[in-house]
Amino acid sequence: MRASRLLLPTLRDDPADAVAASHRLLVRAGYVRQVGSGLWSFMPLGFRSLQRVIGVIREEMDAIGCQELLMPVLLPEDLLRKTGRNTIPELFKLQDRKGSELVLAMTHEETIALHAAGEIRSYRDLPQTWYQFQTKERDEPRPQGGLLRTREFIMKDAYSLDRDQAGLQVSYDAQAGAYRRIFERVGLHVYEVDSDVGMMGGSEAMEYMAPSPAGEDRIALAADGSYAANVELAVSRASQPDFGPSAPISELETPGITTIEQLAEYVGRDPRLTMKSVIVVPEDERGGVVLALVRGDHRVHDLKLTRAIGAPFRPATPEEIRATFGAEPGSIGAVGVREGALRDVIVDPVLATGGYLSGANRTGWHLHNVEHGRDFSGRLVDIRHVEEGELSVETGSPLRIEPAIEVGNIFQLGTRYSDAMGATYLDEDGTEKSIWMGSYGIGPARTVAAIAEQSHDDHGLIWPPAVAPFDVWITPIGEAALAFADGLDRELSSAGLVVVVDDRELSPGVRFKDADLIGVPLRVTIGKRLASDGVITIKRRGVEGEADVAVEDAASAVLRSYGDAAAASA
RNA sequence: CGGGACGUGGCGCAGUCUGGUAGCGCACUCGGCUGGGGGCCGAGUGGUCGGAGGUUCAAAUCCUCUCGUCCCGACCA
Numbered sequence: 001m002r003a004s005r006l007l008l009p010t011l012r013d014d015p016a017d018a019v020a021a022s023h024r025l026l027v028r029a030g031y032v033r034q035v036g037s038g039l040w041s042f043m044p045l046g047f048r049s050l051q052r053v054i055g056v057i058r059e060e061m062d063a064i065g066c067q068e069l070l071m072p073v074l075l076p077e078d079l080l081r082k083t084g085r086n087t088i089p090e091l092f093k094l095q096d097r098k099g100s101e102l103v104l105a106m107t108h109e110e111t112i113a114l115h116a117a118g119e120i121r122s123y124r125d126l127p128q129t130w131y132q133f134q135t136k137e138r139d140e141p142r143p144q145g146g147l148l149r150t151r152e153f154i155m156k157d158a159y160s161l162d163r164d165q166a167g168l169q170v171s172y173d174a175q176a177g178a179y180r181r182i183f184e185r186v187g188l189h190v191y192e193v194d195s196d197v198g199m200m201g202g203s204e205a206m207e208y209m210a211p212s213p214a215g216e217d218r219i220a221l222a223a224d225g226s227y228a229a230n231v232e233l234a235v236s237r238a239s240q241p242d243f244g245p246s247a248p249i250s251e252l253e254t255p256g257i258t259t260i261e262q263l264a265e266y267v268g269r270d271p272r273l274t275m276k277s278v279i280v281v282p283e284d285e286r287g288g289v290v291l292a293l294v295r296g297d298h299r300v301h302d303l304k305l306t307r308a309i310g311a312p313f314r315p316a317t318p319e320e321i322r323a324t325f326g327a328e329p330g331s332i333g334a335v336g337v338r339e340g341a342l343r344d345v346i347v348d349p350v351l352a353t354g355g356y357l358s359g360a361n362r363t364g365w366h367l368h369n370v371e372h373g374r375d376f377s378g379r380l381v382d383i384r385h386v387e388e389g390e391l392s393v394e395t396g397s398p399l400r401i402e403p404a405i406e407v408g409n410i411f412q413l414g415t416r417y418s419d420a421m422g423a424t425y426l427d428e429d430g431t432e433k434s435i436w437m438g439s440y441g442i443g444p445a446r447t448v449a450a451i452a453e454q455s456h457d458d459h460g461l462i463w464p465p466a467v468a469p470f471d472v473w474i475t476p477i478g479e480a481a482l483a484f485a486d487g488l489d490r491e492l493s494s495a496g497l498v499v500v501v502d503d504r505e506l507s508p509g510v511r512f513k514d515a516d517l518i519g520v521p522l523r524v525t526i527g528k529r530l531a532s533d534g535v536i537t538i539k540r541r542g543v544e545g546e547a548d549v550a551v552e553d554a555a556s557a558v559l560r561s562y563g564d565a566a567a568a569s570a
Numbered sequence: 571c572g573g574g575a576c577g578u579g580g581c582g583c584a585g586u587c588u589g590g591u592a593g594c595g596c597a598c599u600c601g602g603c604u605g606g607g608g609g610c611c612g613a614g615u616g617g618u619c620g621g622a623g624g625u626u627c628a629a630a631u632c633c634u635c636u637c638g639u640c641c642c643g644a645c646c647a
Binding site: 009011012013014015016017018019028032036037085088089090106107109138139140141142144149197216312314322409411441475477478506507508509510511512513514525527528529537 | 576580581583597598605607609638643645
């Protein structure tokens, strides 16, 4: 095709409001344009790449026997009332002209369960996996990073229906296999990590995390590859300080000391021998005050604590702390709290052994040698933020923490949704049983953005061939070159490549810059040397050097080079 | 929701403090030259300065309100 007929709205300057590399480059190269906060159009260039990613996903879903369908974005609110998910704050709500309450789908578990309830009768109908590419709407508190976090996006969502847990495990494993092939084929580096099941519920879940500095999530990875988990649930072996022999509690005056750092310095002890008291107020009907304890050098992970409490929370105010503990913030501890004053005490398991320096609940005083079980009690629940350099629980391999973009996830949902929707089947033994469900998502647009994050340089995007909008970009310089370029285009196109002949009346430099910015895998230059030496030049994007090839051999040389590029990205 | 920044031709910006003719670069149009890394010369098109109200002889500029966008945090199925 001719570039002069294409919409190629490349920009010379970076957009002023773009921070993430993918955001900056996808806008600059003309792939996407913003319509509103978290709302984006895929321009023709971007749509090509998006469709290629979708094509790969579709092939891999079909290959494991999934069936494609399409469900509506607009849903009756009643459908979500059955699972209680109609109260999620991110849900867009609206009314029709009759005043009926509708919502915009964030995901389709309820709808699938509705259809399973309607259509699945017998164990003979199972297993099934249904999937779609459909728009999802989420009223995000803060859209961000261009395509990385949007309010409207297309999601590939698949849902498996099985007789039992064992069947679900098989469907789940099949999806995991397909996901690995999908991300490999599109040239995206991902880690498969253990993940929080979140409000989805269910028993087991994994996320597919593309490492990138622009990522909003953090993943913990063992150096030996034996462990990978979202820090939301990652565990590790904490370093062990030398506790010395167990000793009775003793009081210590600590005037004006309110932080762990001050305390450790004042007493001249390892901060690992101190205990940190975090006081929070759950934001549910029950209210009350919760005391969470971690070692002095550790941090509480908010989501872990939220799970431990069973409700979101906020930090307690100084007034609430004084009223509950009878002391100023900074001198708070677990020992000697008034009976019934606390809703819950949550103790990080690291504190289960050893004696620690802790607040005395008496302003300006601390206690030595406080031991869990002897001096105070509390539920042992992991609430600690895993830190870089700590050791993997299983193999002792050191952990590093990397930012990453969540591009996909797989969940074992169990029977939560089928129970709510009455999705049952009649089993072989004549009894009615709940269908076991799994759900499996991939964000194709976020995948495109993640690839852009991982694969670019100062000149622009560098697409893996599988997702590039075009395979070959031909830059003819001069009239004779254009005729030759059109011929080469015909030959390569019939071989299955998508070819652009840049016939625009622009200087060669500008056209080279555009091809690089757009990130086309192969660039062919046809210039003076066509006539003088009978050669054209092939350049691979992102690879040093270029090759001159004889005109007679042009098409086969380009095809060979494309094959090399495709092989290199796999 | 808390904090911060920014809205001026399509894009990137200056002008705002100190009120007085809307300006620069790129892009775009026409003509010419050029042709292997954002090339050159000449002539042009295009903006109610986010919106509303106010102060003033006079507002992009000062005041009030409002809308929008981005960033940090909170949140995130």
